[in-house]
Amino acid sequence: MYVAVKGGEAAISNAHRLLADRRRGDRSLPSVTIDQIAEQLGLAVDRVMAEASLYDRSLAALAVRQSRGDLIEAIFLLRAYRTTLPRFGNSVPLDTAEMQVERRVSATYKDLPGGQLLGPTFDYTHRLLDPSLLSDEAVEEPARREAGGEEIMRVSDILAHEGLIEADGELPQDHQAGDLTREPMEFPMGRDLRLQALARGDEGFLLALGYSTQRGYGRNHPFVGEIRIGEVEVEMDIPELGFAVSLGHIRVTECQMVNQFKGSSKAPPQFTRGYGLVFGHSERKAMSMSLVDRALRAEELGEDITAPAQDEEFVISHSDNVQATGFVEHLKLPHYVDFQAELAMVRKMRADIEAARTADRGETEMKDAAE
Amino acid sequence: MSADLATYNFAYLDEQTKRMIRRAILKAISIPGYQVPFASREMPMPYGWGTGGVQVTASIIGPEDVLKVIDQGADDTTNAVSIRAFFQKVANVAVTTHTKDATIIQTRHRIPEQKLGENQVLVYQVPIPEPLRFLEPRETETRKMHALEEYGLMHVKLYEDIAINGRISKTYAYPVKVDGRYVMDPSPTPKFDNPKMHMSDALQLFGAGREKRIYAVPPHTEVVSLDFEDYPFEIQTFEQDCALCGAHGVYLDEVVLDDKGGRMFVCSDTDHCEDRREHGHVGAMLAPNQEAAE
Numbered sequence: 070m071y072v073a074v075k076g077g078e079a080a081i082s083n084a085h086r087l088l089a090d091r092r093r094g095d096r097s098l099p100s101v102t103i104d105q106i107a108e109q110l111g112l113a114v115d116r117v118m119a120e121a122s123l124y125d126r127s128l129a130a131l132a133v134r135q136s137r138g139d140l141i142e143a144i145f146l147l148r149a150y151r152t153t154l155p156r157f158g159n160s161v162p163l164d165t166a167e168m169q170v171e172r173r174v175s176a177t178y179k180d181l182p183g184g185q186l187l188g189p190t191f192d193y194t195h196r197l198l199d200p201s202l203l204s205d206e207a208v209e210e211p212a213r214r215e216a217g218g219e220e221i222m223r224v225s226d227i228l229a230h231e232g233l234i235e236a237d238g239e240l241p242q243d244h245q246a247g248d249l250t251r252e253p254m255e256f257p258m259g260r261d262l263r264l265q266a267l268a269r270g271d272e273g274f275l276l277a278l279g280y281s282t283q284r285g286y287g288r289n290h291p292f293v294g295e296i297r298i299g300e301v302e303v304e305m306d307i308p309e310l311g312f313a314v315s316l317g318h319i320r321v322t323e324c325q326m327v328n329q330f331k332g333s334s335k336a337p338p339q340f341t342r343g344y345g346l347v348f349g350h351s352e353r354k355a356m357s358m359s360l361v362d363r364a365l366r367a368e369e370l371g372e373d374i375t376a377p378a379q380d381e382e383f384v385i386s387h388s389d390n391v392q393a394t395g396f397v398e399h400l401k402l403p404h405y406v407d408f409q410a411e412l413a414m415v416r417k418m419r420a421d422i423e424a425a426r427t428a429d430r431g432e433t434e435m436k437d438a439a440e
Numbered sequence: 441m442s443a444d445l446a447t448y449n450f451a452y453l454d455e456q457t458k459r460m461i462r463r464a465i466l467k468a469i470s471i472p473g474y475q476v477p478f479a480s481r482e483m484p485m486p487y488g489w490g491t492g493g494v495q496v497t498a499s500i501i502g503p504e505d506v507l508k509v510i511d512q513g514a515d516d517t518t519n520a521v522s523i524r525a526f527f528q529k530v531a532n533v534a535v536t537t538h539t540k541d542a543t544i545i546q547t548r549h550r551i552p553e554q555k556l557g558e559n560q561v562l563v564y565q566v567p568i569p570e571p572l573r574f575l576e577p578r579e580t581e582t583r584k585m586h587a588l589e590e591y592g593l594m595h596v597k598l599y600e601d602i603a604i605n606g607r608i609s610k611t612y613a614y615p616v617k618v619d620g621r622y623v624m625d626p627s628p629t630p631k632f633d634n635p636k637m638h639m640s641d642a643l644q645l646f647g648a649g650r651e652k653r654i655y656a657v658p659p660h661t662e663v664v665s666l667d668f669e670d671y672p673f674e675i676q677t678f679e680q681d682c683a684l685c686g687a688h689g690v691y692l693d694e695v696v697l698d699d700k701g702g703r704m705f706v707c708s709d710t711d712h713c714e715d716r717r718e719h720g721h722v723g724a725m726l727a728p729n730q731e732a733a734e
Contacts, residue, residue: 395487410611
């Protein structure tokens with residue numbers, strides 16, 4: 070006897086209880102603290118802040134813990150909180166030339182004003198598992214030196230002196246930077262919105278697209294003009310005061326890709342730029358972003374659009390991992406009403422074919438008999 | 441860190457967002473079947489799980505409303521339960537499973553069997569709002585096609601279906617023309633439900649959160665399923681009646697009973713089925729038991 074499936078509510082609540090149990094894991098082990106996550110899994114926290122578009126290390130660490138380390142789930146948690154926050158205003162554009170630089174490398178110059186600073190990087194580490202990390206051995210303090218007085222010039226500014234690189238984008242003075250989390254999105258987009266979408270886009274997706282441009286799908290001859298990581302000041306204009314006040318410092322990663330460009334009917338031969346700026350420490354994301362940003366400027370620069378990475382609607386519509394994961398995973402929701410409709414249709418079509426075959430056979434037999 | 445991290449407004453969304461969504465809804469009602477872009481918010485449930493419908497409901501719901509949520513026609517599917525619980529939590533509204541008692545019905549994939557009245561709003565959850573999407577993937581193109589009323593491609597698609605399969609093989613999300621102007625996706629409801637949209641007394645609102653679109657069919661509006669003179673639109677018919685309540689001419693779910701091909705058909709609209717049984721209607725599956733008891 071069929072019993073209607075009831076009790077969804079109890080099932081859901083039990084499932085969530087089990088989830089909480091699995092999240093906590095073995096109770097004989099101490100649980101990780103938010104501070105520990107923020108300090109020791111800092112790059113995971115950075116990724117969550119970047120793709121959630123919310124700079125708050127504690128909340129991001131909380132989201133990482135709550136999501137059992139599933140970073141897309143953590144991004145989702147943080148975004149669903151961010152969306153409820155009121156907007157007070159826009160910050161003044163960050164001045165990354167004034168960054169307190171911790172890492173700065175350029176691939177286009179052997180040496181340059183401000184020097185090459187490796188900073189805390191995985192580059193040149195040998196990827197050998199380190200048994201010393203199995204225990205809690207003391208870790209050396211980092212080497213320090215006095216900050217040099219030398220200004221750490223941006224590579225784009227060096228090239229700009231010779232007029233070899235295009236200027237920063239020209240936007241009208243009164244241009245209000247768009248916000249795709251508050252306004253409906255429309256194609257084609259301005260570069261401001263596109264960069265916002267890329268900055269919160271999925272790291273893996275952008276990595277793959279950036280990689281595809283290197284392998285010939287929309288190749289754009291990139292050089293890393295500069296990557297810099299460090300702290301910048303965030304300032305906001307307060308209308309009542311008539312000047313900008315500092316809101317604090319945030320850590321960002323900036324990548325300026327310098328791309329060879331032979332010129333087109335729309336622009337003279339010069340170096341062009343792809344730009345990446347990401348919350349926290351995330352070189353892979355900033356580099357991928359700048360490759361994809363440059364690829365998406367194909368139309369603006371009069372290049373042929375031949376590859377996925379150059380296709381704005383394709384890239385921007387699919388770069389958001391919270392949207393993507395939601396829609397992919399919604400396939401596990403019940404679809405039995407639609408499936409029933411398809412089932413009936415397939416049965417009917419098969420019956421038609423069977424009937425037609427039987428009729429054919431009947432005819433052949435009659436013909437055989439007649440002969 | 442404060443434990444009192446966040447407090448939420450009535451029905452979760454802040455009032456400014458609600459106003460923005462209401463403006464989109466009003467525009468949608470004014471241009472029946474036209475997809476209005478709106479600044480969809482990130483909701484605390486995943487995209488693809490009804491965020492569009494939830495935002496529409498959250499924007500129109502008031503403390504006096506009575507909410508019903510169905511998924512596949514049923515009130516007790518997990519996602520329907522979850523969305524209903526969400527509104528109980530954030531809006532503290534009365535909820536019901538009875539179609540006739542509800543002022544707002546949020547639905548996924550079905551329209552209730554019972555005729556809706558003018559005091560009711562049906563809110564559809566929509567995954568892909570663009571009926572032309574699978575013919576033309578680009579939004580820039582499809583918007584142009586709608587603007588120019590260029591729907592030839594859709595008719596060609598339906599014609600090709602007939603040429604290949606001998607019939608229009610679309611069984612759900614069957615395209616309709618609204619008020620003689622816009623071709624609209626009715627959301628993935630089975631085409632069985634399409635006629636219920638036509639000249640409905642209730643307001644029908646459609647929310648697509650991930651795709652950031654809202655559209656509407658105002659009450660008493662023509663909704664015509666696309667077809668050809670020689671291949672007229674037809675809805676699904678079922679040979680069986682509901683095994684539990686004996687209903688005929690309703691949409692049925694097929695329930696597999698064993699691994700030997702045993703199956704039964706029951707109402708997809710669970711409220712309709714329960715209501716009929718309460719009123720003494722008995723289907724084939726329940727009848728023998730009742731006789732035995734007597």
